[in-house]
Amino acid sequence: MVVNASSIRRWLTVVVGGDIFPLEMLTSLISSRLFRLLYLAYCWVVVCTVWFFGYLLAMLVSVGSRRKDEIYNFFCRKSAWVIVKSIGIRMTVEGRENVPKDEPFIFICNHQSHFDIKIAFAFVPGNFCFIAKEEITRIPIVSGYMKTAGHIGMPREEDRRAYATLQEIVKRARDGKSLLIFPEGTRSVDGRLGPFKRGVAHIILKSGRRVIPMAIIGSREFLPKGSWLCHPEHRDITIRFGKPVSFPFMERVPREESLTVLEELRQEVKKLLGEREQVCV
Secondary structure (H helix, E strand, O other): OOOOHHHHHHHHHHHHHOOOOOHHHHHHHHHOHHHHHHHHHHHHHHHHHHHHHHHHHHHHHOOOOOOHHHHHHHHHHHHHHHHHHHOOOEEEEEOHHHOOOOOOOEEEEOOOOOOHHHHHHHHOOOOEEEEEEHHHHHOOOHHHHHHHOOOEEEOOOOOHHHHHHHHHHHHHHHOOOEEEEOOOOOOOOOOOOOOOOHHHHHHHHHHOOOEEEEEEEOHHHHOOOOOOOOOOOOOEEEEEEOOOEOOOOOOOOOHHHHHHHHHHHHHHHHHHHOOOOOOOO
16 A cells, blocks of 8 residues: 555545544534643643743753843743644734834733733744733742743732832833733733723833734633633634834823823724724723
């Protein structure tokens, strides 16, 4: 018997699409709770293994280096890329040409799933400072990794600590560090784009940096808010980059100006998300 590409294709047609394993049966199997549990276990093994070796390599390579944050940031992004590919995510990247090289930006993106963080780390170009909720920076081991990589935890309460953190973020941007921010501050439950936090406008206007609006589409179907079970039948995810948006530098940020900036950026992200994203009421 001669085995070649043509014979393999015929065999797959019979086995997968024919009487042995009809496509309907395979779809039902992939959607079943048992398969999702097995897939979740596989995902955790991949995430923990890749993250551990990425952390280990970052520590080894950065020994004696003054650029530890850049080295950790590099391995953090590469580990995310390996994880995304290893668990079978079918990624589509659009608008990468809209991000000029050799210029720091503030990337703002919608937030629908825990998996958005991995997607962003894997496909946002260049090293950047991720602005996360403060709770993440309290997780043992993870907190040390994030701080060494130059990421910042943002308190939810509007108090002196939050203001001091905002000032630190502005300084990072002024010093030439790109930022990644989820301006909604939390994941969307229904997929609609929520209101943006005013602190985001403060960072943008006081840093004077241009903004790249982004949209991640499909992550909510893969891993929705409130669930730890992935949906492996929904592995098609798209990330879109918009064109840079400029705003005037302001040392003092009036409330009206901050609201105008937030609404303009929100509309830009909505355009990237597509017509199915409705205005929140």
